[in-house]
Amino acid sequence: xxxxxxxxxxxxxxxxxxxxxxxxxxxxxxxxxxxxxxxxxxxxxxxxxxxxxxxxxxxxxxxxxxxxxxxxxxxxxxxxxxxxxxxxxxxxxxxxxxxxxxxxxxxxxxxxxxxxxxxxxxxxxxxxxxxxxxxxxxxxxxxxxxxxxxxxxxxxxxxxxxxxxxxxxxxxxxxx
Numbered sequence: 001x002x003x004x005x006x007x008x009x010x011x012x013x014x015x016x017x018x019x020x021x022x023x024x025x026x027x028x029x030x031x032x033x034x035x036x037x038x039x040x041x042x043x044x045x046x047x048x049x050x051x052x053x054x055x056x057x058x059x060x061x062x063x064x065x066x067x068x069x070x071x072x073x074x075x076x077x078x079x080x081x082x083x084x085x086x087x088x089x090x091x092x093x094x095x096x097x098x099x100x101x102x103x104x105x106x107x108x109x110x111x112x113x114x115x116x117x118x119x120x121x122x123x124x125x126x127x128x129x130x131x132x133x134x135x136x137x138x139x140x141x142x143x144x145x146x147x148x149x150x151x152x153x154x155x156x157x158x159x160x161x162x163x164x165x166x167x168x169x170x171x172x173x174x175x176x
Contacts, residue, residue, distance in 0.1 A: 002104045007152070008040060008041040009041055009042040009136035010018070010080075011041065011052050013043075015037075016038070016042070017043065017052065017053075018040045019037070019041070019055065020034045020035075020037060020038040020041070020057060020060065021034075021056050021057075021059065022060065022072050023037055023060070024056070024057045024058075024059075024060030025060045025061065025063055025064055027064075027127075027129040028087045028124075028125075028126060028129070028133070029080065029158055030067065030127045030129065030156075030162055031061040031153065031156060031160060032048070032122045032127065032156060033058075034057045034060060034061070034165050035053060035054075035057050035157065035160040035161055036160065036163075036164045036167070038053045038056075038057065038164075039165070039167070041118045041166040044161075044164065044165055045110055045168040046108075049135055050165070053161070054161055055101050055146060057093045057157055057160075058153055058154065058157050059155050061127075061153045062128065062138055062149070062150060062153055063129050063155075064129065065145075065146055065149045065150075066133075066142075066146065068128075068129060068131050068132040068133055068136065069135065069136050069142055069145055069156055070142075072132075072133050072136060073093075073096075073133070074122045075089075076089045076092050076093050076096075077093070080093060090099040092097070095136070096134055097137055100135075100138040101138075101157065103115075103118070103134065104136070104138055111138070111140065112144055112147075112148045113148075114134055115131050115134070115148040115149070115152065116148040116149075116151040116152040117141070117152065117155075117158065118130075118134070118151025118152065119131040119132075119139065119148065119149050119151075119153060119155075120151065120152035120153070120154070120155030120156045120159070121155075121156070121159075122156045122159055122160055128149050128152065128153055129148055130150060131148070132145060132149055135148070135149075156168070172174070
């Protein structure tokens with residue numbers, strides 16, 4: 001297993017950053033997985049690489065946000081009556097609507113902050129994909145959604161980078 005991780009560090013630096021960028025766009029993984037992977041690939045070995053790792057993960061995580069906002073709800077609405085996919089699409093819409101209503105009831109006028117925190121706290125089921133879909137179902141304004149997602153992604157990036165750097169440092173001390 002250690003040879004696998006050391007082989008990742010041998011990849012050209014552009015390939016390592018591209019890998020991080022692509023991983024940060026994947027639903028459920030997002031930058032929560034991309035930053036630790038970047039650390040394993042040796043992209044946090046210098047201050048310059050660490051800053052670049054942070055920026056690449058943020059950009060990769062934000063690329064899908066406008067598309068999710070503009071198209072995900074429409075696709076779910078379109079597919080809810082289709083024979084094979086209808087049940088799943090209806091489930092997603094209902095779950096999103098119920099979750100959005102609960103979030104709105106609890107947050108009230110603080111929906112922007114609630115969305116930013118939802119996106120920013122790196123827990124399973126949270127993130128830019130889920131948060132943006134919920135905002136779309138809640139009919140939040142596009143600009144407000146994108147800015148709240150950006151604030152949340154920045155927060156998640158800071159948390160994950162800090163944890164990854166602490167983990168890499170601790171692992172280095174343990175392995176000598």
